[in-house]
Amino acid sequence: MTFLFGDPVPLLDDASLMDSGIIDSTGILELITFMETTYHVTIENEEMIPDNLDSMSRLARFLAMKLGSTAAVAQTPV
């Protein structure tokens, strides 16, 4: 991801990516596209909310949940 563009200011885990001006609405779309293609998860419309995407810690938690549910589905016996 290229959002920080080499900015030396540290990004705090809980800082809002939108309120800090790090990403805009196009950046959110880039973020969603990145997560879907990199981690092979599908992000539903109702999941595209600040609680899931608007800080590094929220992203990490959301992604872990998505990957966990993907893994759980993969491991479900047929």
Added chain:
Amino acid sequence: MSTPTFSADLLKVDCAREADRITVVLREHVLRHFKKKGVVVALSGGIDSSVVGALAVRAFGRERVFGLLMPERDSSPATLALSRHLAHHLGIEFVHEDITGILDAVGCYHRRDEAIRLVCPEYSSGWKSKIVLPKVLEDDQYRIFSLVAESPAGERSEVRLTLAAYLGIVAATNFKQRTRKMLEYYHADRLNYAVTGTPNRLEYDQGFFVKLGDGAADIKPIAHLYKSQVYQMAEFLQLPENIRNRPPTTDTYSLPQNQEEFYFCLPYDKMDLVLLGRNHGASAAEVGGTMDLPAEQIERVYRDIESKRRMAAYLGAPPVLVEPISAVY
């Protein structure tokens, strides 16, 4: 002394005085500063360009206002009819330049359709489309564009856009606004005229324009007027009723698209009030009280306004120089 209560009355404008003020500014800048003989106005048949056209006639006389009618393949049939009606109503010289051929030559439609096929592979000739946003009021969900595609049989489907598809569609359709501006400057150069821009305050504030497209102009006479004030001016200027009654439209995609679907959160009259409230420092509860909407929803629109202002700052910014050059401009 008590603070005045926030209300829709703040949008009422003294139209006669405002028309005088605008015509003074138009004359001062176009004639005296720019040393131009008149203005070019691109007429879309919508309320904003019609009001600018009428104000320009008040400022310069009808013989110094040149109208341009520039529909293209995806324009509503009403666009040409209404813009021609307005030009006749104002009594100005005008020319109809259909820009479909230019757009075809530059690959506007082809490039747009290629981008659409990234998310809708079956899209081909005979299909129609538009891009739409979900409503902002209902929840905190980020507003991500979807494509609405309609097959020749009339079957509609909606799919969320990927980044590449979204950027590709917008980049291609932006040829439309940029082509129109290119022709406006051609005629302005030919006539030694200046070019008007027609954004209202909502559009100017929120970045609802294409950089170097409809965002480019020598003068923007109604950029300080909220959309509902533009309607008041239209009535004062006695513009034809069919133009005053036309619902605002983007007129850019092959399927009809209103401005709420594409950009704004609310219909213009409500959006005006929320933006006015934001600009006057009114609380979300105060603003919500004027339109029966909960404060929570107004807060969402406030956040959306600030988010769009960040984008508008880029769209409206002049090119950056490494250091100021004070000898010019």
